[in-house]
Amino acid sequence: MTFLDRWDDPSRPTFGEALRDVAVRALAPGVLLFAVIAGIGFLIVGPLRGLExxxxxxxxxxxQRTPLGETITLFQSSMGNTEYVIGVGVIVALVVYWRTRKWWYAVVPLVSISVQALIFVAAAYVVGRPRPNVERLDPTxxxxxxxxxxxxxxxxxxxxFALMATRIENVVARRVLVTLCVLVPFSVGFARLYRGAHHVTDIVFGMLNGVVCALLAWGYLRRDPHRSDPGY
Incomplete structure (x- = not known):
């Protein structure tokens, strides 16, 4: 069983088993991820403060700002807004559940953004890095x-979403959707730099946080394609 086809396992976990696996296979590794991100953050605001x-x-x-650029980046930045991320995540989860009837698979994006949010909030609180010393186009x-x-x-x-899209059978649709999903975070990162909200390292480690959390969410549930017991 490869990492991408792990969801071919037809067995049905209980809610308790899924909850246990979230704790053991997503939240617990997330603590280590938090330690890494926070530790690097302390270096940035400490010995490496004032990176010219x-x-x-x-x-x-x-x-480089222009009226057109400000309009475009406002839309790009909004794709990372809390209400947008939660709303899109819930809608996609509901659609996936409707199509598959596998709630344990449909919640993958929600597990991903939830673990990311916990790590982000904790790291931001303990590191406390000031915003860039430029005019910000958005209230931060x-x-x-x-x-x-x-x-x-x-x-x-x-x-x-990109990981879920790898399961689409149509090759063209699969490649297009995976590519678009991968490009969105770079679009948001560019917009946040353009609009003065973050330093480069804020973007890099925000993206690292998101990628690792998505991978943890994709692998959160124990899967065994050789099991056929639907009551698992």
Whole structure:
């Protein structure tokens, strides 16, 4: 069984088994991920404070702003908004459940964004990095700049979608959807830099948070394609 076809297992877990596996296979590894992200954050706000290269990038983006660019990046940035991510995640989960009747599979995107959110909130709180010293085009949420919550949330959601899209039988549709889903986090990351909300490292580690959480969510449930007992 490969990582991508692990959901071919036809067995049906109980809610308790799924909940246990979320705790053991997603939340527990998430603690280690939090430690890594927070630890690097402490380096950034401590010994590596004032990375001049990052400041130059933020000022460069500020100098490139145009009315059209501001309009486009407003839309791109909104794809990482909390209400958007939760709304799209719930809708897709409901559609997947309607088509498959496998709730344990349909919740993969929701597991992904939930674990990401816990790590993001905790890391942002303990690190407390200030926002870039440029004009911000959006009112920023009351969290610190590191890591990027918008990028982390959109990455966790759309990488989970990309993994789900690998199961689409039509080759053209599969490739198009996987490509589009992978591109969304980069689009959000670009917009957050353009609009002055984050430093480059905030984007990078927000994306790392999202990717790892999507992978944890994809593998959260123990699967065995050789089992045929539907009562598993």
């Amino acid at each position: 290269g990052e400041n130059e990038v933020n000022r460069w983006f500020e100098d 949420p009351p969290t610190s700049s590191y890591p990027s919550g918008h990028v982390g949330a959109s990455t966790a959601l759309y990488i989970a």
